[in-house]
Amino acid sequence: MKKITLIIVLVLLTVTAKLETKVNFIQHFVKSFTEETTSPLTYEQNHQELLEAIILVETRGDSTKVGDGGKAVGILQIHPIMVREVNNCAEKLSIEKKFTYEDRKSKTKSIEMFWIWAKCHHKDSSDEKIARNWNGGPNGHKYKSTKHYWNKVQAELKELELYAENK
Secondary structure (H helix, E strand, C coil), rough: CHHHHHHHHHHHHHHHHHHHHHHHHHHHHHHHHHHCCCCCCCCHHHHHHHHHHHHHHCCCCCCEEEEEHCCEECCCCEEEHHHHHHHHHHHCCCCCCCHHHHHHCCCHHHHHHHHHHHHHHCCCCCHHHHHHHHHHHCHHCCCHHHHHHHHHHHHHHHHHHHHHHHH
């Protein structure tokens, strides 16, 4: 009985340690775009956990990942068409930035691209619509195929919430 209890405790400690490491790693990059403030929350602060969950679903925080036959690159699995769209959005939002395909490999630049895209297209959207469109394109929220992606994002959001509660 003592062995079983010890094994359960060790498993729980291992799972908790892995979750803490994963969450701290992601939060380190995401929080660099938000500041502590007493004023109303910024767009980034309102959607910080969503971005963290999307990163966890996409790559578990691994900026070296390449997917979708070589088209999706970096921490957020950004396709070339998304880089072009983000550059168009930056211009519309009067943001003097121009991203390259190589920028997808940078955690910081990938996160910056996500925020520009989200502010351009999802100023008042729900987390579900943002996530499903990130996965499925401009009409992604309408596709059955992105519902599974949203379920994964929700699971990560719940895990992040549990982590925050137990901190």
